[in-house]
Amino acid sequence: MEQEDAELLAAVCEGSRRAFNLLVDRHQQAVRNFLRRVVGRADADDVAQETFLAVWTQARTYRGGAAVRSWIFAIAWRKAKDLQRSWFRRRRRDAQFIESGAQSAGHGGEEEVLLAQVLHTLSLEQRAAIMLCLGHGLTNEEAAEALAMPLGTVKSHVNRGRERLREVLGE
Amino acid sequence: MSHESDARLSRLLRADAPAERDALFRISLIERRERQLYRRRMQVGVAVTAVLLVLPAAVLALGDPLAVAMVGGLGLAVLAAGAGSFRGVRHATRWLRGG
Numbered sequence: 628m629e630q631e632d633a634e635l636l637a638a639v640c641e642g643s644r645r646a647f648n649l650l651v652d653r654h655q656q657a658v659r660n661f662l663r664r665v666v667g668r669a670d671a672d673d674v675a676q677e678t679f680l681a682v683w684t685q686a687r688t689y690r691g692g693a694a695v696r697s698w699i700f701a702i703a704w705r706k707a708k709d710l711q712r713s714w715f716r717r718r719r720r721d722a723q724f725i726e727s728g729a730q731s732a733g734h735g736g737e738e739e740v741l742l743a744q745v746l747h748t749l750s751l752e753q754r755a756a757i758m759l760c761l762g763h764g765l766t767n768e769e770a771a772e773a774l775a776m777p778l779g780t781v782k783s784h785v786n787r788g789r790e791r792l793r794e795v796l797g798e
Numbered sequence: 799m800s801h802e803s804d805a806r807l808s809r810l811l812r813a814d815a816p817a818e819r820d821a822l823f824r825i826s827l828i829e830r831r832e833r834q835l836y837r838r839r840m841q842v843g844v845a846v847t848a849v850l851l852v853l854p855a856a857v858l859a860l861g862d863p864l865a866v867a868m869v870g871g872l873g874l875a876v877l878a879a880g881a882g883s884f885r886g887v888r889h890a891t892r893w894l895r896g897g
Contacts, residue, residue, distance in 0.1 A: 649826055659823070662816035666816075676827050683831060742810050761804060776826035782876055 632695035639686040651679050654696060655786060658703050659759045662748060666707050674710055678703040693772050701773040704755055711751055737798060745795045749788060752776065755785035755793070843880040850876060 632653070638646030658678055662671035681702045689698055746754055752774070759770040760781070771781040816823070850873035857865040 633888070648824065648828075651827060654817060655820060655823055656815050656818050660812055663814050663816075672823065672826075673825075678831050678833060680831055691882055692891065738810055739813055742813075757812060757870060761807050789804070789807065796807075796810075 631690065634670065636682075636686050636689055636695055638789060639683065644705050647679075647683055647770065648679050650682065650695075650699075652674045654699050655679070657696070658699060661755075661763065662703055664762065665704075665751060665754050665787055670710055674703065674706045681706070694769065697769045697773045700759060700763075700765070701742045701775070704774050707751070707755070741795050742792065745792055751778075751789070753784045753788050756781050757788040840880065843876060846876050847873060847880075 631651065635646040635653075636652050637652065644735050655675065659671055659675045662678075663672050664675055664769040665671075678707055682699060685702070689695070693701070702719065746757075749757070756776070759773060760767060765773065767778060767785065768770055770776075770785075771778045774781065776784075850869060854866050854869045854873070857869055
């Protein structure tokens with residue numbers, strides 16, 4: 628899978644739209660889910676599209692050190708942080724983040740509502756670390772690289788976040 | 799216990815995930831990419847046109863009508879190419895939207 632991703636990315640560098648579409652098909656679900664939990668539903672797809680456009684234009688900057696998936700998450704994270712810098716959008720997003728939790732409640736029940744509420748109380752960095760490590764199975768090292776954070780910080784975010792989630796979800 | 803608990807958390811965190819395949823997302827992404835390409839082409843076009851507008855003025859100041867005509871013709875060709883690419887992008891966008 629990883630080798631195929633790298634091959635697809637190499638083809639994207641050559642301008643292959645087919646390779647790009649395959650990469651999008653493979654990773655859009657994870658990236659959009661990550662962004663929904665980090666920046667909220669309202670902005671998630673917009674940021675996800677910006678992320679994949681950056682994959683298209685910056686494919687040549689991939690150096691092969693990290694997994695392609697981690698590299699895409701790193702771009703998504705930078706875009707999410709850019710969004711966070713806008714005060715007005717942050718205010719609107721905070722309101723919509725709560726609303727999206729309520730929307731999820733219709734699909735997933737009480738646990739989903741609780742989860743959305745707890746996530747909202749965490750910092751952007753904690754949410755991102757939790758989503759990458761607990762939600763999408765990245766190792767702490769991969770998450771640290773994707774989020775450009777020290778390994779210890781990621782471990783701390785994940786452990787505290789995990790405890791908080793377990794506490795609220797009654798474990 | 800811890801493993802089961804993590805699996806449960808993972809499942810809950812991914813409960814809000816979109817569909818594995820989402821044609822609408824991909825189409826709007828392609829549309830956005832085409833718009834971005836078009837914007838870049840236009841920026842280049844505007845820059846080239848600006849240069850081509852300044853050049854005739856400079857050549858005119860030197861008083862060579864043939865050179866003015868050549869540079870003016872080139873400018874018109876660039877404008878026509880820009881208009882053509884604009885129409886192409888509009889057609890592509892409409893087609894992607896199924897119109």
